[in-house]
Amino acid sequence: MRRGILHAFLFLAVLTVILSALDWGVTTGLRRSDLADYAEWNDILDGSASSDIIILGSSRAWVQFSPAIIGGRCQMSCYNLGIDGYTLDMQLARYAMYRRYNAKPRVVVQVLDSYSLNRRDDLYKNDQFLPYLSEPAVREAVDGYGLFKWYDYQVPFLRYRGNIETALQGLAELFGLDHYGNSKCRGYEGRDLEWSDEFERFQAQHPQGIEQKHQQWLVDRLDSFLAECNSDGIMVVLVYPPEYFKARDMLKNRSEIFAIYQSLAEEHHVPFMDFSYDGLAYDTRFFYNSQHLNKSGAELFSSRFADRLANAVAR
């Protein structure tokens, strides 16, 4: 039995060394990578996301707010921290990580939509978190989704299991075999896409319209975030970007959600800029789906928003 234990120990020791080496290699490679999603996390971690204006939100921030246009108009540096598919909890977790490694911003633009206060159940695009699970802010943010278990944190490399593509990308980056880039610029990606029939199909499936839930803990989270920014002397601007007008009218409890945003803005004395009735909202040439402006729409919108932001900052 003693020999058995010795064999098992030897096998596990060598295995731990191999897995640790792989873990280090893949993580280091991905942390050097400019692959979409990783690039923004890497910018946050190495402090290169530091900017005067920080834009927070979901994909409605990521594809609609151009830091070049906004920063240029306001004559300040700007970075877009929009995270695809996520609601307020993850957006604010990303901001917490930004604050840990980067300079304090002067302005935070919090992009809102009808989904912001309703957390999704799954950890969408979860491979983007893998190299950063050792970061407390990331761990805290992903823990609530229950996807990662104790062994993902404790056993080297295990969190990459089944993600061979990600692992290979990390190793290729580490050994200089390939360098992966992305089409984002300071977190923003204008999407050169045209309107599809996706919305019409959605509308046909929901002739009675839709209702969007909201969770009180996320309302409280937004409330405390606004209070923290106020006490830190950071100006916050709440923005509701344009959405296609027919989709806007489909939301049955829209006034209820807007009342929440409005009351929080009043309570904390922050501007709430509602662009949902902007002229862009009525023209499908500027959208690729009901919730997202395409590149030309996004750039037009960014200019309009930048003007209002510059005025607000100047005041």
Place this chain on the structure above:
Amino acid sequence: MLFNSYEFLIFFLVVTTLYFLLPHGYRWALLLIASCVFYMAFIPIYILVLFATISIDYVAALYIAKSTGKKRRLLLLISIVATCLVLGVFKYFNFFTESFSVLGRALGLHYPAEVLNIILPIGLSFHTFQSLSYVIEVYRGRQKPERHPGIYALYVMFYPQLVAGPIERPQNLLHQFRERHSFDLTRVGDGLKLMLWGLFKKVVIADRLAVFVNEVYGAPEQHNGLGLTVATAFFAIQIFCDFSGYSDIAIGAAQVMGFKLMTNFNRPYHATSVSEFWKRWHISLSTWFRDYLYVPLGGNRVVKWRWQFNIFVTFLVSGLWHGASWTFVVWGAVHGSYLLISIWTRGIRARASGVLRLDRHRRIHGAIGVVVVFALACFAWIFFRADSLPSATYVVAHLLSGWHLSLGFVVATFRDMGMTTLDVVIIGSSLAFMEWVHVRQRNKQERHLFADARRSVRWLVYYWLVLAIVMMGVFTHNEFIYFQF
């Protein structure tokens, strides 16, 4: 608690360690408690169903052993009916009432289908058959009744083979619970290797193929003939890797503790005839049907038509055993038909191989046999995998439609199935590795995997298996296919 879960890994390590630490006299109790915990991890209340069948057969066997003549036969009948009744209620009630309802409507009668809204207890068909084999063997006088209720319960509930076999015989397993099993490094190592090998087949091959099979069989009308053919061949490999992977883990886990479970698979897709296929596929079930259905029906010691009838009925029942659906019955019927056709064409095939001089080129003859048997098995798997008979019929009717002989067409088909280049590389290399192991082990038992290889080769293979599982496995908690039976 699935074999491919971390919960099972911890469970297995704890139970095995305690097993070797405890004195021999307490080990049966540990294994029984562990088996209860394992079973209750699925639907706890169903342990009562299991206890009910265990109690019935335990008591019945004691009385059968004491009785003679008609009373003995009656007790056997009561035991079989009671055990099968549980299976019938949980597994077949809805199937039969719905089928009668359809038949009634066809005959213009009003027969409403009463449906029971219950979930099938996991592994019910397996432990029911294991219980039945015990009472039948006691009745036949080939097995003494087990007087210790704990040991008998363990025979039915032994956790490595509780939910999907191998379906053991009392002569092979019962006595092993009384034997002392010391810690033997070679045996423990072999058992762990077999578990690792099974896990590789399950999470790297079966679960990856399942993604594409599910894509195609989920909406067959959206795929061309090549897609349907590839998905069917993939399913043939998936179900082999899934079920033989499960069996390897079960046999390996038992072997670590010193128990020898029967071999369940022996490279079935290397078979050169359908009858040989059934000697290599799910051996514990095939031999169960042979011993407790085919032979009692008269086997081949009857007139020719009756012998062929016995074969066909055995396969029909085997199909029904797999699932309460007409697709499984047709799957059984297709295999039964294969065997009958092979009997009817034996002379023609012998003459044809003589004319083609295949009898002088045994390797070529064998290779042709392997390809033909694989193709026939694949055709039958369509009925096993399809969600319904119309869906299976659609697949069969469109297998050869829309084919083009061009690389672009093949690439487009694979893309439609959701496959990437990386998937092709992983599947190709994993299958090549599995075949290499199969060829290497062809004259040896898989339970002694790489036993004769140099230590450096052995360790390299072990590390490769672990890394392949971690990197290339699919970890979406896919159940084993045979758990549903």
